[in-house]
Amino acid sequence: MQFKKMIAVSIAALMVTGPATAENVLRWTSQGDALTMDPHSQNEGPTIAMNGQIYESLVTRDADLVLQPELAESWEAGPDGWTFKLRQGVKFHDGSDFTAEDVVFSFERANHEASDYKEQAKNVTSVEVIDDHTVKLMTDGPNPILPNQLTSIYMMDKGWAEANNVTAPQDFKAKEETFAVRNANGTGPFTLVSRAPDEMTVLARNPNWWGEGKFPGNIDKIEYRPITNAATRVAALLSGEVDFVLDPPLQDLKRIEGADGLSVKTVAQIRSIFFGMDQGVDKLRTSDVDGNPFKDTRVREAFNLAIDKDAIQRVVMEGLSFPTGMITPPGVLGNTPENDPSYGFDPAKAKALLAEAGYPDGFSIRLDCPNNRYNNDEKICQAAVAMLAKIGVKVNLDAIPKAQHFPKIQNRESDFYMLGWGVPTLDSHYVFSYLLDGEGSWNATGYNNPRVNEITKAITTEIDIEKRTAMIDEAWEQVKADMPYVPIHHQVLAWGIADNVDIQIAADDAFRPRFAVMK
Numbered sequence: 001m002q003f004k005k006m007i008a009v010s011i012a013a014l015m016v017t018g019p020a021t022a023e024n025v026l027r028w029t030s031q032g033d034a035l036t037m038d039p040h041s042q043n044e045g046p047t048i049a050m051n052g053q054i055y056e057s058l059v060t061r062d063a064d065l066v067l068q069p070e071l072a073e074s075w076e077a078g079p080d081g082w083t084f085k086l087r088q089g090v091k092f093h094d095g096s097d098f099t100a101e102d103v104v105f106s107f108e109r110a111n112h113e114a115s116d117y118k119e120q121a122k123n124v125t126s127v128e129v130i131d132d133h134t135v136k137l138m139t140d141g142p143n144p145i146l147p148n149q150l151t152s153i154y155m156m157d158k159g160w161a162e163a164n165n166v167t168a169p170q171d172f173k174a175k176e177e178t179f180a181v182r183n184a185n186g187t188g189p190f191t192l193v194s195r196a197p198d199e200m201t202v203l204a205r206n207p208n209w210w211g212e213g214k215f216p217g218n219i220d221k222i223e224y225r226p227i228t229n230a231a232t233r234v235a236a237l238l239s240g241e242v243d244f245v246l247d248p249p250l251q252d253l254k255r256i257e258g259a260d261g262l263s264v265k266t267v268a269q270i271r272s273i274f275f276g277m278d279q280g281v282d283k284l285r286t287s288d289v290d291g292n293p294f295k296d297t298r299v300r301e302a303f304n305l306a307i308d309k310d311a312i313q314r315v316v317m318e319g320l321s322f323p324t325g326m327i328t329p330p331g332v333l334g335n336t337p338e339n340d341p342s343y344g345f346d347p348a349k350a351k352a353l354l355a356e357a358g359y360p361d362g363f364s365i366r367l368d369c370p371n372n373r374y375n376n377d378e379k380i381c382q383a384a385v386a387m388l389a390k391i392g393v394k395v396n397l398d399a400i401p402k403a404q405h406f407p408k409i410q411n412r413e414s415d416f417y418m419l420g421w422g423v424p425t426l427d428s429h430y431v432f433s434y435l436l437d438g439e440g441s442w443n444a445t446g447y448n449n450p451r452v453n454e455i456t457k458a459i460t461t462e463i464d465i466e467k468r469t470a471m472i473d474e475a476w477e478q479v480k481a482d483m484p485y486v487p488i489h490h491q492v493l494a495w496g497i498a499d500n501v502d503i504q505i506a507a508d509d510a511f512r513p514r515f516a517v518m519k
Contacts, residue, residue, distance in 0.1 A: 023220040023221050024218050024219050024220045024221070024518040025219075025220065025221045025222075025223060026219045026221070026222050026223070026243055026244060026501065026513065026516065026518065027223045027225070027241070027242040027243045027244070028222060028223065028224045028225075028242065028243070028244045028246065028511070029224070029225050029226060029227045029233055029236060029237075029242045029244070029245055029246070030046060030226060030227075030233075030245065030246035030247045031226065031227065031228055031230070031233065031247055031372040031373070032046055032226055032228070032370075032372035032373055032401065032402050032403075033046070033197055033198050033201070033224075033226040034046050034047040034049070034050035034051065034201070035047045035172065035402070035403055035406070036170055036172060036180075036181050037050070037051060037054070037180060037181055037182060037183065037184045037192065037195060038166070038169055038170040038172075038178065038180040038181055039051050039054075039055045039154035039156060039180075039184075039186070040106075040109050040110045040112070040115045040116070040117055040153075040154070040156070040169040041114070041115070041116060041169045041170040041171075041172045041180075041181075042116050042172050042406075043116040043117055043152065044116075044402070044406065045271075045422060045509055046246075048152050048510070049246075049509070049510060049511045050201065050224065051154060051184070051186075052152075052154075052188070052510065052511075053188055053189065053190040053203055053222065053511075053513065054093075054184045054186040054188045054190055054191065054192055054203070055154035055155065055156065055184070055186035055187070055188055056070050056071050056154060056155060056186060056187050056188045057070055057071065057150055057151055057152060057153055057154055057155065058070060058071050058072040058075075058084055058086075058103070058147075058150050058153075058155070059072055059075070059147050059150050059151055060151055061151055061424070061506075061508065061510070062512075062515075063504040063505075063506040063510075063512060063515065064506075065270075065331075065426065065506065065507060065508060067147055067148070067151075069087070070087075071086060071087050071090060071098065071155055071187065072084040072085060072086055072087065073085050073086070073087050075147060077142070077143075077144075077146075078136075078142075079141070079142055080138060080139060080141065080142070081124075081128075081136050081137050081138040081139045081143075082136070082137050082139070082143070082146050082147065083130070083134065083135070083136045083137075084103075084134070084135050084136075084137065085133065085134055086098070086099075086100060086103070086132075086133040086134065086135065087133075087210055088133050089210060090187050090210045091187065091208050091210075092157045092160065092185050092186065092187055093184075093185050093186060093187070093191045093192075093206060093208075094157070094160060094185050095208075096157055096159055096160070098155065098157075098187050099132045099133070100127075100129040100130070100131065100132055100133065100134065100135045101129065101158055102155055102156065102157055102158050103127055103129075103135045103155060104127040104129060104135070104158075105156065105158035105161065105167075106153065106154070106155045106156045106158075107121055107124050107127050107137070107153070108127075109156060109161070109167065109168065109169060110153050110169075111124070112168050112169050114168060114169045114170065114171040114172075114176075115169045116169075116172070116441065117152065117153055118441065119430075119433040119434050119440065119441060120149040120150070120152075120153060120425075120430075120433075121153055123139060123140075123143055123146060123149055123460060124137045124138065124139060124146075125138045125139060125140055126138045139461075140460075140461065141460075141461035142461055142463050143460055143461060144461075144462070144463045144468070145425060145427050145429060145460075148424075148425040148426065148427060149425055149430075151424050151425075152424055154186065155186075155187065156185075156186070157185050157186075160185045161180070164179040164180070164183070165178070165179065166178050166179050166180040172406075172407065172410075173406075173407040173410040173411050175407075182195045182197070183195070187209075187210070188206065188209065189205065189206055189209045189211060189212075189215075189217070189513070189514050190203035190204060190205060190206055190222060190513070191203065191204050191205075191206050193221075198226055199225070199226075200223065200224070200225050201223075201224045201225075202221065202222070202223055202224075203221065203222040203224070204220070204221050205219065205220045205221065211514060215514040215515060216514075216515055216517055217513050217514040217515055217516050217517065218516075218517055218518060219513045219516055219518060222513065225242070227242075228372050228401075230249040230252070231249075233245055233247075233248065233249070234248060234249060234252045234255070234256065234496075237256060237262065237496050237498070238255075238256070238259055238262070240261075240498070243497070243498040243500070243501050243518075244495070244496070244497050244498065244501055244503075245495065245496035245497075246495060246509075246511065247375065247494070247495075248264070248494055248495070248496035249376075250317060250318040250320050250375055250376060250494060251318055253266075253318070253320075253494055253496075256496045261498060261499045261500075262496065262497070262498060262499065263496075263497055263499060264494060264495070264496055264497075265494070265495045265497060265505040266320065266492055266493060266494045266495075266505070267492070267493050267505050267506070267507050268322065268329075268330065268331075268490065268492055268493070268507060269329070269422070269490070269491045269492060269493035269507055269508075269509055270329050270331050270332065270422055270423050270424075270426070270507045270508055271329060271374075271420050271421065271422040271423075271490065271491045271493075271509070272324065272326065272327045272328055272329050272420065272421055272487060272488075272489070272490050272491070273321075273374055273377075273380065273418070273419075273420045273487075273488045273489055273490075273491055274327045274418075274419060274420075274421075274485045274486055274487045274488055275303070275367070275384065275416060275417065275418055275419075275485065275486040275488065276409070276414070276416070276417050276418075276419055276444055276445045276484070276485055276486075277294040277300055277303065277415070277416055277445055277484065277485070277486065278292070278294060278412075278414065278415050278416070278444060278445055278446050279292065279294040279295050279300070279445055279446050279447065279484065280445065280446010280447070280448065281415075281446060284365065284415045285366075285413070285415055286364075286365055286366035286396070286415050286416075287363050287364055287365050287415065288363055288364040289359070289363040289364075293357065293359055293363055294415075294416075296357045296358075297482065297483060298353040298354070298356055298357040299353070299354060299357050299359065300482075300483040300484070300486075301343070301350075301353055301483055302349075302350040302351070302353040302354045302357070302391060303350070303388065303393075303486050304325070304343040304350075304483060304486050304487075305343055305344065305345065305346045305347065305349055305350035305353070306345075306347050306350040306387050306388050306390065306391045306393070307345070307383075307384050307387050307388070307486060307488070308345040308387055309323035309324070309345070309488055309489060310323055310345065311345075311383070311387075312380060312383050312384075312488060312489065313489060315383070316376050316379045316380055316383050317375065317376060317380075317489070317492075320375070320492035320494065321375075321488075321489035321490065321491060321492055322489055322490040322492070323342075323488070323489050324340055324342070324487050324488070324489055324490055325340050325341035325342045325343050325480075325487050326339060326340045326341075326476070326487055327421060327431060327435065327485050327487050328421075328423055328428055328431045329423065329490040330490065331423075331426060331507065332423045332426050332427065332428060332431070333426065333427045333428055333469065333472065334427070334428030334431075334469075334472040334473070334475075334476055335428075336473070338473070339473060339476040339477070339480065341480045347387075347390050347391055350391045351391040351392065354391060354392060354393075359392070360392075361392055362391060362392025362393045362394065363392075363393060363394070364393070364394040364395070364396065365393065365394075365395055365396070365415055365416050366395070366396045366397075366398055366414075366415060366416065367381055367384065367385065367395045367396070367397050367398065367416050367417070367418070368398050368400075368405060368408050368409075368414040368416065368417040368418070369381035369397060369398065369399045369400075369405070369417070369418045370399070370400065370401065370402040370405040370406075370418060371399040371400060371401060372401050372402055373402040373405070373420065374418075374420045374491065375491055375492070375494075377399075377418060377420075378399040380418070380488060381397055381399060381418055382397065384488075385397050395416075405417075409442065409444045410441065410442070410444075412444050412446075414444060417444065419442070420491065421434070421435060421442075422508060422509065424508055428459075428472045428475070428476070429456065429459050429460065429472075432452065432455070432456040432459075432475060433456055435485075436449075436452050436456070436475070436479060436484070437452070437453050437456045438453050439453075445484045445485065447482065447484035449478055449479075449482060451474075451475070451478055452475050452478055452479065455471045455472070455474060455475040456475070458471055459471050459472060493505065493507065493509050499519075500518055500519045501516060501517075501518055501519075502516065502517040502518075502519065503515065503516040503517075
């Protein structure tokens with residue numbers, strides 16, 4: 001009798017509520033998974049893209065790369081810092097309030113030695129709490145670009161971090177495991193439902209998000225599944241198994257575009273691809289010669305002249321790249337035709353330079369390369385191996401997943417490596433501080449030019465745009481002469497999308513489902 005009553009109640013409930021509304025589930029894939037769910041551990045594109053659905057920063061950018069309020073509603077510059085008015089009524093996913101104390105904690109955490117965001121966070125010397133919803137980010141003098149430096153410094157719940165023993169960021173390069181690596185508690189439009197690294201991550205719409213109803217997005221659930229194999233990734237899109245491929249193989253774009261119900265969107269990305277050469281150590285780890293050939297500018301110039309970037313564009317990249325002599329892309333303050341040396345392709349001169357430097361027979365070296373991060377990354381490395389062989393340099397290629405590749409760079413364990421770098425601040429300071437400053441956390445080249453270091457610090461507080469631009473140009477002129485890197489190209493971004501998903505592609509490769517509409 002009791003069982004019959006339960007059935008009757010269930011039927012009555014169904015009659016009252018009606019049929020369940022179908023969920024809008026976006027099935028998303030790319031070649032490599034987020035490296036961690038810790039918001040301050042790894043400054044890496046796909047990781048930021050995933051964590052940016054869960055966590056939020058004080059300010060953000062829209063798809064046109066215009067700064068917009070996020071957890072801060074407004075901000076104002078002063079001679080010694082910026083004052084931010086915080087959005088009121090914001091809740092973390094566990095229901096706790098977002099307040100100024102969380103801002104203080106988040107900046108302290110982002111400035112921790114294990115954080116991959118300290119180059120941005122260190123520009124804030126301290127955070128002064130004015131009231132629960134007002135903070136002043138103190139700086140060492142005026143800082144004209146501070147809001148631009150905040151877009152990927154995510155706010156974290158101090159109480160949640162303390163309760164779960166994650167007040168410090170995960171030390172990724174030491175392979176540390178913490179609670180924040182697989183769990184998350186942000187303020188963003190999606191909550192973390194489940195996380196199986198390299199298999200599946202599921203996010204659900206946050207009904208208590210402060211932005212609910214203020215944006216056009218109608219996605220209820222995101223299922224992200226990394227697919228390393230390029231052919232399998234394309235097949236999943238063609239068969240309807242997934243709706244969105246963040247990085248379809250360039251050679252398959254025409255095939256995708258020709259398929260019913262699918263489209264391809266492309267845009268010049270704010271990312272440069274290049275090779276780093278460790279000129280800082282006295283002896284290379286993977287070479288057959290004594291000492292360090294990379295200490296000689298002639299050797300670094302020879303490597304630049306030996307690699308045919310136009311051929312890589314034409315053959316490897318299907319025309320979808322912009323060959324360059326700079327490690328920062330167009331759209332960033334400091335990228336000008338005058339600052340791009342465009343070394344050219346001259347293997348005869350490259351071979352002569354090697355001989356002049358004392359290496360007439362060349363030498364051997366290992367090239368560390370990711371195989372699941374950038375467009376055709378391993379193929380670019382393979383092309384470079386063949387080109388360098390023609391000037392007598394025997395390159396042993398070690399192509400591995402990005403989760404193993406990046407710690408080699410961060411731990412300074414690579415002689416010669418591929419890296420790509422985006423510039424979310426749209427300012428050369430970001431490139432200088434990470435890649436060219438002597439203490440830059442991603443500067444595994446050992447490059448340490450006192451004047452470049454001095455300029456990196458000076459442009460943080462210079463508010464005269466003409467003086468600041470002149471200093472940036474001077475630094476690039478010095479980098480041009482020193483050649484610490486082998487720039488290859490600026491990357492073109494391509495997305496493969498089902499026609500039932502309406503989303504705008506953006507040059508920063510950020511995925512913004514708050515604007516995505518499923519039809």
